[in-house]
Amino acid sequence: MQNRLREMRQRASLTQEDLALRTGVTRQALSAIEKGAVIPNTATALTLAQIFHCRVEDLFFLDERPSFHMPGMRVGDPLILARIAGQTVVHAGRQEGNRRLDAVLPNARVSEVRGAHIRVMNAAYGAHPDEVFLVAGCDSALGLWVQAINLAAGKTVAYWINCDNQTARAYLAEKRVHAVATHFGQGLSFDEDKEVKARLQFTRYRLGFGFAGERFAPPDAERIKAMRLVNRPRGAGARQALDRWSHENDAHVDTLAGYDVELPSHAHVAEAVACRFADLGVMPEPEAYACNLDFVSLSEDSSVLSFAVDLVHPVVSHALQTLASDRFLATLKISGPYDVSTLGRMLT
Template sequence: MKTESRLRNNLREVRTRLGMSQQDVAALAGVTRQTISGVESDLYTPSAAVAMKIARALGCRVEDLFWFEEDAPEIEAAPARGAPAGSSLRVALGRVGGRWVAHPLIGDQAFRTEMIPADGVGTLAPGASSMRVRLLDDLETVTGTVILAGCSPATSLWVRAAQRWNPGLRVHWVFANSTAGLEALRRGEVHAAGVHLHDPDTGEHNVPFVRRALPDGTVVLVNLGTWEEGLLVQAGNPLSIRSAADLAARGVRIVNREPGAGSRGVLEHALRREGVPTAAVSGFDDVVTGHLEVAQAVASGRAHAGVSTAAVAAAYGLGFVPLLQVRYDIAIPKEYLDEAPVRQLLSMLNHRRFRAQLEALGGYDIRRTGDIVATVEPAAQG
């Protein structure tokens, strides 16, 4: 006998995004607050009438709030040329000439580099600390922008989902490693910064680095996910690289990340643990600035190895030698949490559609995604 499908919902996420309490939704829907609480906690399955009332109260469709766990639709699609057989693929779908076509999201096709439209133009005078900018967009549109620094490739999935689900939201992603992102946060240039820094002496993730970079204010750390960092190696691992110690072998050449990058710290710690001096590693000073650049260097044969994440290795079809699980957090000064665009962006971390994208990407532990994992208070005075 077929088991009954379980009705799931994302009522809490939608309600939170709209800044509404359970009582607010209950009053608009004409139901009790206990009904809303029961639905959110999966203790109560609403009738069709109640589901419609709740959806109407939130200004959305019933299917945007409720779905059956086993009711994911399927379609037939023709694979685009070059799609590899025999493995699970992330794809982009389009209806072309009356049929669905699936383009595999692998290698360079998994990422996009594009020209970013300007919000304005201006000139900074020599020695000046401010400048006049002529807007090229509406002031109201520009005002709803969150500026986010980070280096995780998954950031683009998060940003795209957030902007799609919140039509008035704009996110400008500034590419920066963890240390540079915290420095931009300290300078007041961004709302939030992605951080994946590990202290090998204490085993702590991110907190001591945030405390040092931002000693004067309260900073909240919201988890994006925990990822596996390690050595990207060529497909099939032809040089049999099994640990950081193997990077000192004759004929092995690496690329490295810039100082301040979390991945560089992972490599340096792994080499110290193995007793390998950095001078013994060919290419240690050959620096690239980004996870994708590491993957491209290894995939092209410019290097035999470099540190990045399991998700990036999978996207490029490379081998992966794990070194360390690292927590990737979003650092946000507490005062920014009251801003509606920031709340909208953060609420997307708990949205089922973004979490499904992160799971499909692979290499991420999402059990704490969207959780506040730490609150870093100002350093004690005296």
């Protein structure tokens, strides 16, 4: 049994002693009721409801909130809560590799921790879970899309879960996001993702080595073998591109300095090179552009949006209206060398 007794008492500027006296119970008994350790009898519950001019069910209620397995969380930690395909999903509001989330408001917080399980409560200022749109993937253009959706809505209703291809596909299969954007420029097959409702073309760009041109000549195979790398996690498209390049150029990954240094996002890789933590890394050309790095292309790449729910779903439909907007297209064009000529095209 849960209650709002403490909240109501504080709102009325009453101490526990004041309320206990008016209710006809001891302060210790009232404290135990507030903590949920004791369920009040009918007379006490009715008296408390009369004092606060509310119904008994407004003060006392069964806790029907679902619990979620999320180890390492603490009470008060920010969360992103959404309803997708009839289920409630939750993601951490602070995510390694996604600093863009620090600038948006979470719509829920951890209210209770029991071991590795948590219970959540909606934030008073946050969007209702039914309004929230979640998209996952590593393309930084997703962050720009989410910003455009939130600007159009006038509040935070969309969130970007920044993760690699493999994690994004797992989220899609589990319906933990509405959509994902994954690399399809490296021979990956659409058939790998089951239960996809629709696919749309997102951004197109080049994938390759970003490096500081004022310190290095354009890298060739022999020069790269002597340079310090930073990498992306296993399952990331950029890492697959580096592995393919290594195979084609007889450069065993064990001989590449920094191959095992994994950073959580494309932006982190570009910034590590720009700050001289590393000499080069594989990244989309727009990330190299954002950090004023030189760039050597390895391949043409493409991000494809795959949807776990129908495109007519209200949340998705609103997001797609923004995707096709002139403002979003203009933002992409000034944010780096993206090819947006086929953005939003339906794929089979």
